[in-house]
Amino acid sequence: MSTPEPAGGPARPARIAGIVLLVVAAIALVMGVISLLPLGGGGNEAGGTSTTTPPPATTTTSGPAKPTTTSAAPPATTTTAKPPVTTTTTQPAPSGGGGGGGGGGGNPQSVPVRVYNNGTIAGMAQQAASDFRAAGYSVPTVGNYSQGIIATTTVYFRPGTDEEAEANAMAQAFHMRSMPRFDGIQAADPGVIVIITDDYSPPKKG
Known part of the structure; x- marks a missing residue:
């Protein structure tokens, strides 16, 4: 004769196994939901990718822009060219007239004479100036x-x-050519201009 089993005895293990399965399923569900969520909060944690877009540049303007002022160069000054002179010697006219065949006839002339050397012989202008002064001209x-x-x-x-008459007289007395001023010396100081070349020869005395 067998002993009767207590009520619910064989079913207890099966019930416990079912509960365990439910717990495991619930845990798996929670883990699945967690795995679907983004990792971190956008920080720089391991496994996360963070892309930071720099803010647009901000330009701050203080007050209206100042106009740029350009200083214009002063206008060029135009000067009238005078005959180029590398050496200038100013001497007073002699007190008395001289001979030497000068065109002044021994009387100092009222028109100044400016002498320039254009030849290859040094000192020719000085020699000519001495001859003109000896004849009574102001040089x-x-x-x-x-x-x-x-x-x-x-x-x-x-x-x-008055330069014209004096130039003609000098040209005759000193065997020189007499001509109106050319463009290069038009603006030179008033007076007769004598340009000496190598063919100048002092007048013979006596």
């Missing part, structure tokens, strides 16, 4: 002319002035 300037080649010794004048 305030002696120098060199290097802005061109003059063909022969020439005395230049401004037409219609």
